Amino acid sequence: MTDRRLAIDAWESLFRAQHEVFHEISSDFDDELGQAEYDVLLTVTRGPEMTARLRDVTANMLISQPSVSRLVDRMVSRGLLTKCADPDDRRGSLVTATDAGAAVFRRVASAHGKAIAERMSPLDDAELAQLRDLTAKLRRRPASD
Template sequence: MTDRRLAIDAWESLFRAQHEVFEQINGDFDDTLSQAEYDVLLTVTRGIDQTARLRDVTANMLISQPSVSRLVDRMVARGLIAKCADPDDGRGSLVRATDEGAARFRQVATAHGRAIAARMAVLSDEELAHLRDLTAKLRGSSDAGYPHR
């Protein structure tokens, strides 16, 4: 049986660590690319031909489906992504990074990756792998311990 007090202490520590790290690296985002836009482009640029199904983008976001739809529409208007019907799903849509969107993503991703690596450098590689596996387990992932890029 899990010790309730320990579980609460661990949760609070995890929550506070996430919040503090987020605040420290939040400066990576600006008018060039917001964090939410970055998250959309992260999913899209990983897809074949820098394209993803809108439902996959939505599944990777921490905001509601209507909010994702509005965000995608704003990104289309800004020229960061293009949106079209999914030929394999009559009700779905595909989103593709434009050259401008992909370029902005790469620019921010480089700085963001450096900031994350610098902040996480307080942990050893073994600790980072353990943290990754523990957080995957907390998210209910059945693939804790899988190799990552």
């Protein structure tokens, strides 16, 4: 059985660390590319031919589906993405990074990656791997009873 007080202490420490680190690296984003736009482009640029289904983009975001749709539409109007019907699912859409979108993403991702590596530098490689594995374990949903 999990020690309740220890679980709460660990949760609070994890939450505060995430909040502080996030605050420190939030300066990586600017008017050219905000954090939510970066998150969209992160998913899209990892897809084949820099394309992803809109539902997959939404699944990776921490905002609602309507908010993601509005964000994507704004990114389309800014020339960062294109959007079209998904030929395999007419109810869905595909979004693709434009050359301009990919270029701004690469620029911000490079600076953001450096800031993350610097902020995480107090941990050695074994600790980073352990942190990655522990947080992945926390993200898995427990089996239903």
